[in-house]
Amino acid sequence: MKLAVIGVGLIGGSIGMAARRRLGAEVAGYDRAAETLEAALANGAIDRAAESVADACSGAEAVFCAAPVGVLPGITREALEEAAEDAVVTDVGSTKREIVAAIGDEPRFVGGHPLAGAETAGVENARPDLFEGARWYLTPTGATGGLLYDRLQRILAEIGARPQAIDASEHDRAMATTSHLPHVIANVLAREVEQTLGEGGERLPEVGPSLRDATRVAGANPAIWEDIFLANRAAVADAAAAASASLSQAADILRSGSAEEVAAWHGAAGQARSRLLAAESAGGPVTELRVIVPNRPGIVAELALALGRGGVNIEDMALHPSADMSSGAVSLWIAGAEGAERAAALVRDLGHTVQVLDAAG
Amino acid sequence: MKLAVIGVGLIGGSIGMAARRRLGAEVAGYDRAAETLEAALANGAIDRAAESVADACSGAEAVFCAAPVGVLPGITREALEEAAEDAVVTDVGSTKREIVAAIGDEPRFVGGHPLAGAETAGVENARPDLFEGARWYLTPTGATGGLLYDRLQRILAEIGARPQAIDASEHDRAMATTSHLPHVIANVLAREVEQTLGEGGERLPEVGPSLRDATRVAGANPAIWEDIFLANRAAVADAAAAASASLSQAADILRSGSAEEVAAWHGAAGQARSRLLAAESAGGPVTELRVIVPNRPGIVAELALALGRGGVNIEDMALHPSADMSSGAVSLWIAGAEGAERAAALVRDLGHTVQVLDAAG
Numbered sequence: 001m002k003l004a005v006i007g008v009g010l011i012g013g014s015i016g017m018a019a020r021r022r023l024g025a026e027v028a029g030y031d032r033a034a035e036t037l038e039a040a041l042a043n044g045a046i047d048r049a050a051e052s053v054a055d056a057c058s059g060a061e062a063v064f065c066a067a068p069v070g071v072l073p074g075i076t077r078e079a080l081e082e083a084a085e086d087a088v089v090t091d092v093g094s095t096k097r098e099i100v101a102a103i104g105d106e107p108r109f110v111g112g113h114p115l116a117g118a119e120t121a122g123v124e125n126a127r128p129d130l131f132e133g134a135r136w137y138l139t140p141t142g143a144t145g146g147l148l149y150d151r152l153q154r155i156l157a158e159i160g161a162r163p164q165a166i167d168a169s170e171h172d173r174a175m176a177t178t179s180h181l182p183h184v185i186a187n188v189l190a191r192e193v194e195q196t197l198g199e200g201g202e203r204l205p206e207v208g209p210s211l212r213d214a215t216r217v218a219g220a221n222p223a224i225w226e227d228i229f230l231a232n233r234a235a236v237a238d239a240a241a242a243a244s245a246s247l248s249q250a251a252d253i254l255r256s257g258s259a260e261e262v263a264a265w266h267g268a269a270g271q272a273r274s275r276l277l278a279a280e281s282a283g284g285p286v287t288e289l290r291v292i293v294p295n296r297p298g299i300v301a302e303l304a305l306a307l308g309r310g311g312v313n314i315e316d317m318a319l320h321p322s323a324d325m326s327s328g329a330v331s332l333w334i335a336g337a338e339g340a341e342r343a344a345a346l347v348r349d350l351g352h353t354v355q356v357l358d359a360a361g
Numbered sequence: 362m363k364l365a366v367i368g369v370g371l372i373g374g375s376i377g378m379a380a381r382r383r384l385g386a387e388v389a390g391y392d393r394a395a396e397t398l399e400a401a402l403a404n405g406a407i408d409r410a411a412e413s414v415a416d417a418c419s420g421a422e423a424v425f426c427a428a429p430v431g432v433l434p435g436i437t438r439e440a441l442e443e444a445a446e447d448a449v450v451t452d453v454g455s456t457k458r459e460i461v462a463a464i465g466d467e468p469r470f471v472g473g474h475p476l477a478g479a480e481t482a483g484v485e486n487a488r489p490d491l492f493e494g495a496r497w498y499l500t501p502t503g504a505t506g507g508l509l510y511d512r513l514q515r516i517l518a519e520i521g522a523r524p525q526a527i528d529a530s531e532h533d534r535a536m537a538t539t540s541h542l543p544h545v546i547a548n549v550l551a552r553e554v555e556q557t558l559g560e561g562g563e564r565l566p567e568v569g570p571s572l573r574d575a576t577r578v579a580g581a582n583p584a585i586w587e588d589i590f591l592a593n594r595a596a597v598a599d600a601a602a603a604a605s606a607s608l609s610q611a612a613d614i615l616r617s618g619s620a621e622e623v624a625a626w627h628g629a630a631g632q633a634r635s636r637l638l639a640a641e642s643a644g645g646p647v648t649e650l651r652v653i654v655p656n657r658p659g660i661v662a663e664l665a666l667a668l669g670r671g672g673v674n675i676e677d678m679a680l681h682p683s684a685d686m687s688s689g690a691v692s693l694w695i696a697g698a699e700g701a702e703r704a705a706a707l708v709r710d711l712g713h714t715v716q717v718l719d720a721a722g
Contacts, residue, residue, distance in 0.1 A: 178554055182550065186571070186634075189546060190631075192604050194637060217574070219628060242553060243608055244612060247545070247546065247604055254590055263583065266580055269547070270580015273551040273579035276554060301662040303662075304662035304665065317679075
């Protein structure tokens with residue numbers, strides 16, 4: 001099987017590696033940056049460095065367009081012009097409504113979006129198992145050819161992904177809330193805090209762990225996120241407006257001073273988060289352990305080693321250092337009641353005190 | 362010197378321990394829970410288990426009220442009735458306007474709020490160095506006696522804290538934004554996500570790292586947070602309303618589709634977060650390193666050990682597991698350009714690829 005990858009970054013490079021190893025595919029790659037193409041050849045992401053989109057598409061049965069969201073419609077259109085009549089062309093952009101509308105009724109095109117690799121970039125980080133177990137959304141339309149859709153789905157399953165069809169608008173709406181809205185909120189919060197501190201004569205520079213968590217992605221990766229915000233602007237704006245309304249309602253509940261209403265509101269939020277994490281984890285509900293530790297270098301290592309030896313995996317972790325960094329607490333999220341119990345016992349054996357927090361509260 | 366601690370939990374117990382060790386103080390403790398008092402005696406948090414607030418206050422030169430925010434005004438009033446005419450009485454509640462108003466013009470009272478220990482609870486976690494380097498806000502009023510204020514400030518400095526006077530309303534407004542608002546937003550976001558996913562026929566259960574970070578404290582510790590929300594309701598409601606307005610503006614900017622406006626908005630948020638982190642860290646601006654690692658148990662240990670051996674401290678950490686948990690990325694935040702460089706080199710020596718991310722973008 002011959003594949004083409006247009007744009008050989010982390011995602012494109014990993015597609016190439018996986019297809020070569022698992023499908024025995026012959027992969028032609030094209031990238032505007034010559035040094036990227038060279039690196040992709042060097043680390044085995046592609047078999048052949050193509051000289052143009054047309055050259056890459058020549059003879060390919062499937063074409064993956066893996067460029068940044070902002071330039072994807074143009075590149076995908078070019079690929080469709082150059083690809084064979086019986087080739088399937090797909091993209092990997094994290095928003096789908098815009099590109100599906102831009103391409104229109106085209107039997108050979110299927111929009112796609114793998115939920116993998118957002119945390120890094122660059123072909124030097126490509127790896128053949130990037131998509132192992134990863135959800136890969138596909139957005140077929142009424143015009144999509146059935147055989148071509150089937151071919152694409154099989155390729156994705158072969159490289160380890162879990163393809164799932166979804167309406168492009170539904171996809172964008174869900175991603176707007178679960179993925180893009182947290183970034184919008186982090187941006188808003190970072191500036192709110194700075195403005196509030198700037199206004200008062202007093203300075204409160206201490207940034208607590210909750211503020212750190214809540215603003216971690218503020219202003220993240222402008223090249224990627226500006227494109228995503230623009231491509232999915234309608235759904236993200238809707239999600240932000242809905243969150244704004246909920247926040248305004250929360251302000252009213254708080255201002256009411258009703259202990260009952262505040263408790264109901266707070267409790268419902270805890271349950272909602274609990275259900276979200278439980279739905280994600282294969283090991284069942286996730287429990288938080290809080291461990292009091294000296295903050296010396298190496299302490300996280302000790303904890304992680306002890307849990308590792310005990311066969312307990314850490315789903316999530318957060319450090320809460322004390323003001324002088326001499327000590328603090330580490331939160332460890334562990335899946336399954338049994339795993340959490342075992343983890344707590346292992347940590348206690350190290351001589352640390354542990355609090356096991358109910359995920360719902 | 363004789364001290365009284367009313368409410369011997371994490372904070373009260375740590376005050377007792379620190380005062381006994383560093384000031385050679387004789388500490389009397391009172392708590393409604395008999396077993397808490399016993400535990401406090403057993404681990405050296407207090408010298409003497411008092412039978413009542415009056416008993417604890419008898420002869421004390423300084424009285425620390427360290428009960429939950431909801432019952433603090435009552436307990437503090439009782440302590441003021443029982444304490445000597447020349448005793449200073451203070452509290453450790455995380456909101457200040459309500460209690461300062463409740464106590465009124467009272468020369469012996471100074472409101473207080475140590476920024477320490479929020480991450481755990483219970484006298485069993487008390488430690489004498491809990492306040493080492495920690496900011497400790499004090500809210501004197503025009504009625505506060507100068508000598509008593511000075512005595513309190515000296516005690517706090519002796520136990521390692523950094524006391525700072527602040528107007529009670531200003532304190533609550535700043536805490537509302539930097540500490541309480543992130544909790545309100547996490548609550549709102551957790552429910553928004555659940556509602557959006559519930560509405561659509563499709564399910565997108567994958568919870569990405571940005572959503573996990575942004576909702577980490579949703580519904581956290583109801584006993585503590587419901588009290589805080591109620592005690593600081595006016596300022597928190599104002600902060601939530603302001604954030605709601607900013608979020609609504611963000612929705613407008615996104616909907617406009619102007620690449621320039623979106624870029625300016627996103628860039629300003631990155632700079633705001635950068636400045637907040639830099640203001641906090643003693644080591645200068647904080648840099649994020651992204652490390653690609655296999656997700657086997659023990660990998661975090663390897664990283665932390667290597668950095669520990671190299672003398673590099675980790676300010677903050679986040680794990681970004683891949684879908685199948687077989688691999689992923691770890692973000693490490695390191696203070697100072699030199700520290701970040703050394704850390705990157707140490708991680709590369711382990712054979713991992715590292716991205717050094719500009720804090721501002």
